[in-house]
Amino acid sequence: MASLAKSLNREFQNYLAFEKEHTRATLFFSVSPLIKLLHTVWLLLVVNTFLPDPRFWATLSFGLLLISLMVRINFSRLMKFVVILGILYPLIVAIPILFITPGNVWATIPLGEWITSNPNAFTITITNEGIMVAGIYFLRIFTNVTVVAFLILSTPFTHIIHALRQLKVPTVFTSLLMLTYRYFFFFFENLVSIIQADESRHVRKLPFIQRFAHLSNLFGNLLLRSLHQGVNVHRAMLARGYNGEFPLLEFSSNRKATIIYIAIILVYLGLGCFFYFIW
Amino acid sequence: MPTAKSTTNSTTQPTTVPVIVFEDVSFSYHSQVQILHNLSFSVNQGDAMVFLGENGSGKSTLFLNLLHLVSGHSGSIVVENLEVSRKTEKKVRQRVGIIFQNSNDQLFLPTVKEEIAFGPYNLGFSGEDLENRIIHAAKSIGVDDILDKKIFHLSQGEKKRVAIAAVYAMDPEIYLFDEPFANLDPKTKTDLAQILLELHQQGKTILLISHDLDRLPEFFTRAIVLHAGAKTFDGTLRDLYSHSEILTQANLQVPSVVELYNLVKNKLMERNPHLIEKIGGEIPANPKSIPIPITINEFSKILDRTLDKILEQILEKTN
Ligand SMILES: Nc1ncnc2c1ncn2[C@@H]1O[C@H](COP(=O)(O)OP(=O)(O)OP(=O)(O)O)[C@@H](O)[C@H]1O
Ligand SMILES: [Mg+2]
Numbered sequence: 001m002a003s004l005a006k007s008l009n010r011e012f013q014n015y016l017a018f019e020k021e022h023t024r025a026t027l028f029f030s031v032s033p034l035i036k037l038l039h040t041v042w043l044l045l046v047v048n049t050f051l052p053d054p055r056f057w058a059t060l061s062f063g064l065l066l067i068s069l070m071v072r073i074n075f076s077r078l079m080k081f082v083v084i085l086g087i088l089y090p091l092i093v094a095i096p097i098l099f100i101t102p103g104n105v106w107a108t109i110p111l112g113e114w115i116t117s118n119p120n121a122f123t124i125t126i127t128n129e130g131i132m133v134a135g136i137y138f139l140r141i142f143t144n145v146t147v148v149a150f151l152i153l154s155t156p157f158t159h160i161i162h163a164l165r166q167l168k169v170p171t172v173f174t175s176l177l178m179l180t181y182r183y184f185f186f187f188f189e190n191l192v193s194i195i196q197a198d199e200s201r202h203v204r205k206l207p208f209i210q211r212f213a214h215l216s217n218l219f220g221n222l223l224l225r226s227l228h229q230g231v232n233v234h235r236a237m238l239a240r241g242y243n244g245e246f247p248l249l250e251f252s253s254n255r256k257a258t259i260i261y262i263a264i265i266l267v268y269l270g271l272g273c274f275f276y277f278i279w
Numbered sequence: 280m281p282t283a284k285s286t287t288n289s290t291t292q293p294t295t296v297p298v299i300v301f302e303d304v305s306f307s308y309h310s311q312v313q314i315l316h317n318l319s320f321s322v323n324q325g326d327a328m329v330f331l332g333e334n335g336s337g338k339s340t341l342f343l344n345l346l347h348l349v350s351g352h353s354g355s356i357v358v359e360n361l362e363v364s365r366k367t368e369k370k371v372r373q374r375v376g377i378i379f380q381n382s383n384d385q386l387f388l389p390t391v392k393e394e395i396a397f398g399p400y401n402l403g404f405s406g407e408d409l410e411n412r413i414i415h416a417a418k419s420i421g422v423d424d425i426l427d428k429k430i431f432h433l434s435q436g437e438k439k440r441v442a443i444a445a446v447y448a449m450d451p452e453i454y455l456f457d458e459p460f461a462n463l464d465p466k467t468k469t470d471l472a473q474i475l476l477e478l479h480q481q482g483k484t485i486l487l488i489s490h491d492l493d494r495l496p497e498f499f500t501r502a503i504v505l506h507a508g509a510k511t512f513d514g515t516l517r518d519l520y521s522h523s524e525i526l527t528q529a530n531l532q533v534p535s536v537v538e539l540y541n542l543v544k545n546k547l548m549e550r551n552p553h554l555i556e557k558i559g560g561e562i563p564a565n566p567k568s569i570p571i572p573i574t575i576n577e578f579s580k581i582l583d584r585t586l587d588k589i590l591e592q593i594l595e596k597t598n
Binding site: 156157158178182185189229232233235236237238239240241242243245246247249 | 343346348369372373376377379381383384385386387388389392393396397398400401402405409431445446449
């Protein structure tokens, strides 16, 4: 358990550290973060509001994955991001939808019979509608995650904060974002140390109820500890004169790259309109 | 100006301008429990001062109050003629830099370079000026070879250095160190002591929290002891070492050199009380007036004198 948590933590830290070594060398990296951010927000709006069409979602996420290969975003990291957030999370939420949506029966699982060998025990039914709704839901989240991952893995966190400030997002929100970001680091680090400390203390397995009470205790401890560290970080920021801004070092966005980026957006916009309205 | 002069010659002659004045300061967090009790003291420019006290005695809380990182104290805290309050906190924080107990909680940007840039950037530096500040701080504190590293990948010792460099880059007049020696290996501790010495020689005022009197660099001459949030001692370290009851109350031990000195002295007394009288110098007969050696150097001199005297006596006898 501890070693699993440890390797999970390492993965997570690495992946939150948003390493951009691969993208750094490309023109894409020097596109103005503001434009990238605006484009991302716009894509999210289109996905969720203007064009809630599963065929569009599928095309978009597939297209983004292809492009990320071209601009040398670290592909394995992108896949992890997309898999963890974009597949696991919606699966957990989407699976119940499979079962609870009423409609034409697609399959019946005699779960009760398997367990109790009583033919009258409860059964689970999956409906066609259930499959549709769950599938759409899954695809939607998957697309959203891909869009966000595309921005995050090609843009340092401080650049995103800076862009948000350019958009006049109040410092309260950018600070909150920054602290949340740090909070995740703490959360996982503490998770590892708490599990390790706990395992070293328990040689014998506790009975289930005790184990449960114990775990909820640990979890409370984890939250408190991470929160406490969050407060400390905020103090450290204030102590060095924090006023909502972070320095952008050795980075000036490249006008040419930005123009190319905008041009590409316009081209696919045009193509999109063409297919949508004329076809 | 005392500051201009002090860069070359302040080790021996600290000026007597008070830069920090606490007057009757009390503080409690949101709860009813009072943490600091009517503290009064002042610190002069160029002082190197150590805060001692048991765990939970309020040392870190005192530092937080000094920078107005917690609010609601009663009494008055004045830093370089500024009364610490919400209004003045920005200016106070420009003059006072703090290195926290746990470097993990102090570093929040992805890379070392960004971390060091943060402070001077907030002071308004940019472009080449900012770059120069970063390079200068990194070189002075010895982190110039890890500038591009990710904070997450650093060792504890490196993190501590980065935390110091990040403050150094803002060039404050006053440094607060909250248990800087904790969790460091001996070599890194020695390096850190060297950094402290350099800051002291530049005429900076240094306030340091510690539990380990052995590790304290020699130029720390003054100590304040807190016990349960109240001041129980304010004076020189040399004086403090002869007040064992205060040390015990604060869960402290005298440094090994003092212990060693007492051991040697007692053994000599047991064997030959007259010898002690004859030695004179640093081990006089009357234990009350003993100036306790607090550095290895001082102890070594006393030991030399003692051994010489003993040898002298042996030779006299054999002749
Ligand atoms: N945010 C807080 N809210 C309430 N009480 C606090 C808070 N932070 C610290 N305390 C309490 O204030 C007291 C003094 O804490 P402080 O951290 O200043 O002690 P310290 O002398 O630095 O101890 P240590 O040597 O362990 O670092 C402790 O009893 C602690 O529990
Ligand atoms: Mg403390």
